[in-house]
Structure formats: structure tokens, C-alpha cells
Amino acid sequence: MKSNFLYVIYILWLRQIKRYFRSRARMVGSLGQPILFLVALGYGLGPTFAKAGGGNYIQFLAPGVIAMGILFTAVFSGIEVIWDRQFGFLKETLVAPVSRFSVMLGRTLGGATVALLQGVIVLCISLFVGFHPVFVSIPLAILFMFGIAIVFTALGTGIASVLEDMQGFQLIMNFVVMPTFFLSGALFPLEGVIGFIARFNPLTYGIDGIRATLIGVSTMPGGLWLDGGVLIAISAIFLATGAWLFSRIQV
């Protein structure tokens, strides 16, 4: 029974991975925005950031852009549930003799893996625009990247479970994804009111964790332990909520 539970998770994970590697347009297309941010903002705002005493802006920006790549891919991987609902594959999984929790978990792990791969690719690209991370810390940074991926894939799946069609897509972009990104310290140091608001944003802790591991700078008072703890706690909450919402889907 347990092995079948794990096998179902594995095959749904595998499905996401296969779909990702088959869709080259999606792979390349989703890299456009991170590259634009790295080049345009990195080189454009770099001198001003340095003059203001902030140091090397590419060093500051790269972890934020890596997290951005993960955030967008993760949310949209979760939202694929809507496509599956509209184009039928969801029914195939919902009438299968397996728990909906295993279905949701497999999809979420698959989507999170895809998002992590996207983040690793952005990390590699950032090396070519002048980012110099602490290489030995990359495995630890990848754990934080995976934490972000899990949190936001589960969020995307939860949101998609209550949406009937893609009409709500713009709503999610404008009221969930973009505020999450801009209020996370990805692009600028967190101070004042924005800094206070950002403390309620799980992405803030993910980015702080990546920044702390890759360049040795943490702005959160609890450091890596707090970052990791918050990501684990929010992952658990979002997975549980997402699973509950997913279990209530009617087709």
C-alpha cells in the first residue's frame, strides 16, 4: 500500500518532468524574464546602487532573480491543474483508485522540481553576467530554492483547485505573484514599511536564505535557521491547504 502511494507520487512527478523537457519553448521562454532582469537592472541600476553604498548590485540582485525564476515557474506549474481540468487529464487521475493527496503531492513535487531546474539554470546564467557566489554553499542554496519551489507550487495548485478556468489567471498575476515578488527584497534592500510587510511574505525568507548561502549576507534577524524554519512551516501549511482544496475538486 505504502509502495503504491510512493509509486503514484513518482509517476505523477515523472509526468511533470517529461512534459517540461518536451516543451523547449516553455524552457527557453521562461528564461527571458530573468535574463532581462539580470542584464537590464543589473547593469542599469548597478552604478547607482554602488554610489549609494550598496556594493555590487549584481551580487545583490542575482539571488532575487533566481528566486523570481522559481516563483513564476512554480506558481504556473501549480496552475496547470486548470489546463488538466479543461483538457481532461484531471478526470483520469480523479477516478483512479488512489488518494487525492498522493495525486496532489506527486504533481506538486513534479512542479517544484521543474521550478528548481529553472532556478538552477538562472543561477548558471547569472555566473556569466558577473555573479560570484560561494560555490561550496550552492548545495545549501539549492535546498532553499527547493523550499521556495514547494511553497509556491502548492500555492498554485491550491489556487487552481478553486478556479474553474483561466479567466482568473490575470487576477493571480496581479494580486498574488507580482506583489509576492516585489515585496520580497528580490530587487532592493528591505527597509521601513516595505521591510515590515515583507516579513509576512514567505518568498522573503527564501531569498534571504539563498542570499545568505551564496553571498554570505542575511538581512533577517534569525538568519538561516529562521529562513529555513519559515519555509518548512509554510510548505507544510500550503501543502495541507492545497491538498484539502484539491480533494474537493469536482469535474
Place this chain on the structure above:
Amino acid sequence: MPTAISVKNITKKFNHTLVAVDGISFEVEAGSTFAFLGPNGAGKTTTIKMLTTLISPTSGSITVNGFDPTKDAKKVRKSFGIVFQDPSLDDELTAYENMFFHAGLYGVPRKDTPAKIKEMLGFVELWDRKDDLVKKFSGGMKRRLEIARGLLHTPAILFLDEPTVGLDPQTRNHIWEYIKKLNKERGLTVFFTTHYMDEVERIADRVAIIDNGKIIANDTAANIIANSGTKSLEEAFIKMTGHIIRVDEATAADAFRKMAAMHQGKNRR
């Protein structure tokens, strides 16, 4: 003959107000082909969804292969295969991969999976196309693949919700030949819906007609024709259900949900 499906006085209401299925009862003998007919929005798909555990009835009882879908959903799910009204294949995967994922979801033993996939793809004459992406398949090939997939875990019952809609006569004929062969050779119980009455006369051992959520006929096709004083099942069907064209919503349930939402909105105001 043992009973494969037993439905006793089931009702399905959406949002406690609109009745999609209204106290219907029928039985399907094991190893028979049972046609479930009705105009658009009559309650066919809602009934299939209740039989296949996708939704629960508001009242009444169902047994599928001896199990109650509301209590033993997993056992019921293991015992049937289904071909939905809308395609449910993953177009970005190959035919083999679609079968492989289905085998995993339905607990087909891993060591048996390759042989079962080969057998079923061979049965629907798609083994040579096993490595092609499904998005390259024609409508008929997709339907055949869905039937093969629905049979992969050796179910006792196959549900077919308008399996031949939108297909040319040759492909329709081909598909029904497969299904009849399965019914004869493997004793498979087939529960299907369709709007093609000639198919029903040719295939079905027994026919039930549902309209406005109620069963209005349940007999052999020959008896329904004889009792209605008409010459064909199509004429009998029209005589019993009327000439008015029904609203063609995505599904009956969708239509009822939409109506219920409008109704509730009106009440709130």
C-alpha cells in the same frame, strides 16, 4: 445473471435546489451491454459521475460490482474503466506513456505492465504508434487509445460516455466492433451513452431512457420500439422525449450549477 450495477432511487440535487437526477432506479446485468440514453441535459453524465465516484448522490443507493461508490470508492474505481465524453489523454505524452501512467495509477503490477500495454495497444491496433505523441493522433485513434487505456487494468465494467461523438462512420463502426468483441470474449459489462440510435439497436442488450432526470423507459430496444408503436429506436426516442431542442451546455451538471448560482444570487439580492 449476477448484477454488475444496481441503482436504487437515486436523486442528485445541486445546491439543494435543482434536481439533475430524480429518483431513478435500474439494474445492469454482468456481461451485458447497457445503453443509457437521453437528450442533452437529461441527467446521463450526472448519473455516470455518480456511478464512477466523481460525485455523490443526494439520496438513494448505488452498488457497482457489489461496492458502494460513496463508501468503497477505491474498490469501485479499481473495478471499472471509463472513456469520458471529452478526451482525457495527455497530448504531450506518447501513447505508451499514457498507458504507463494509467497502469501506475491503477496499481497494475509493475512486472506485468509492459506486457499488458503491448496486449492492449495491439488490441486496438496502435502498437506500431506507441512512441508517437498523442497530439499527432486522429480523433478515432485517440478514442481507441482511451478504450485501450480504460481496459488496461482488466476492469469488470467499462463506462463509455458518448465514445463515438464526432467520429466518422468507419471509425465508429471500428470502435463498436472492438467493444462488442470485448463484451463477447471477456464478459465485459459495457455501460454506454450515445446519441446514435442505430448504434444502440445494434449493440445494446438493454436500453434505459432518461429525460428531465427521470427514467422513462427501461427495456430491450425491440420492446421499446414495439411499445411506442414506431418503426425505429430514434422515432421511439423522439416520441417519448419530444421534439423540443434542449439547451446544449458543457454538461448537465455545469448547467445546473450555473442555474443554481444564478438562483442563489437572485435570492441574495
